[in-house]
Amino acid sequence: xxxxxxxxxxxxxxxxxxxxxxxxxxxxxxxxxxxxxxxxxxxxxxxxxxxxxxxxxxxxxxxxxxxxxxxxxxxxxxxxxxxxxxxxxxxxxxxxxxxxxxxxxxxxxxxxxxxxx
Amino acid sequence: xxxxxxxxxxxxxxxxxxxxxxxxxxxxxxxxxxxxxxxxxxxxxxxxxxxxxxxxxxxxxxxxxxxxxxxxxxxxxxxxxxxxxxxxxxxxxxxxxxxxxxxxxxxxxxxxxx
Numbered sequence: 001x002x003x004x005x006x007x008x009x010x011x012x013x014x015x016x017x018x019x020x021x022x023x024x025x026x027x028x029x030x031x032x033x034x035x036x037x038x039x040x041x042x043x044x045x046x047x048x049x050x051x052x053x054x055x056x057x058x059x060x061x062x063x064x065x066x067x068x069x070x071x072x073x074x075x076x077x078x079x080x081x082x083x084x085x086x087x088x089x090x091x092x093x094x095x096x097x098x099x100x101x102x103x104x105x106x107x108x109x110x111x112x113x114x115x116x117x
Numbered sequence: 118x119x120x121x122x123x124x125x126x127x128x129x130x131x132x133x134x135x136x137x138x139x140x141x142x143x144x145x146x147x148x149x150x151x152x153x154x155x156x157x158x159x160x161x162x163x164x165x166x167x168x169x170x171x172x173x174x175x176x177x178x179x180x181x182x183x184x185x186x187x188x189x190x191x192x193x194x195x196x197x198x199x200x201x202x203x204x205x206x207x208x209x210x211x212x213x214x215x216x217x218x219x220x221x222x223x224x225x226x227x228x229x230x231x
Binding site for chain 1: 157159161205223
């Protein structure tokens, strides 16, 4: 069963507009973490933001914020005032505890964001 | 800064060859991971290791094996490469214990099997 769903394969957004990238997840664990990564065309994966399942406040990191709605099992990434350098692939990922007490990430299929000048 | 390095950025191998992909991290991380990335499929976990000489299968381990003889090094082995293993391979590492820690990724190896 798919545990992370990103329903937007691609998005085009005008520069300086805000962007919301959707992510829904499925887990029966009470303790889990949600991550967003950015992958520019160069290929490296860049960590953007993290939200823990017990965190009451939505996470923010500069222009990035995470709209965490636990009851709806969604963890959307919001980028304010988009820039040309934001053009990249974005992945949502969830971390659950594995059987051995160590954690692995499950990734969504990604959203390719293109910022238009 | 955390650094995860992979032995090659690009690799071309023939069907049936044995292929080694090496990954080294310099932050004393307990956990190390191998993923493959394919268009439309995102990243899929092949194997991971949470300690030296320990390994655990991920979601798509068939056709692969791994080795972790030292804490900083995690190798992915394709025993007999096939064309359907043409892909981007990403190595990652993280601290163990708790859901808080992000994974740090290497630059990736684009493997082509002909």
